[in-house]
Amino acid sequence: MPTILRIKGYRFYFYSHEPNEPPHIHVDKDSRSLKAWLEPVSLARNIGFRPHEINGILKLIEENRTALLEAWHEYFS
Template sequence: MPTVMRIGSFRFYFYSHEPNEPPHIHVDQGDATIKVWLDSGEVAKSRGFRAHEINDIIKLVANHRDALTEAWHEYFG
């Protein structure tokens, strides 16, 4: 599970066994987790985050979309 970046208490990463899915990022904070599609910025699934936290995470993903997408393509080819 390569960690791409950390912002505050959020860890942004992807699983190395998901190369056949569209580019996305997983974000964890404690026991809470969310998966966000990088192209659309939509939530694929979420567990444990409150609505305002999800909105904050979506904004962080949007603000760092280029770097996250580049990391995805560098890792998966």
């Protein structure tokens, strides 16, 4: 489970056993978790985050999308 970024208490990572899915990122904070697609940035699933927090996380993903995609492609290629 490589961690790619840590921002504002959020941990951005992906699982090493998901190479057959489109590029995506998992985000955890405390006991909450979400999965977001990277192309285009959109919510795939959410466990526990409130709507305003989801929007903030998606904005962080958008702002760091290039680095996240580079990490994804580097790891899975």
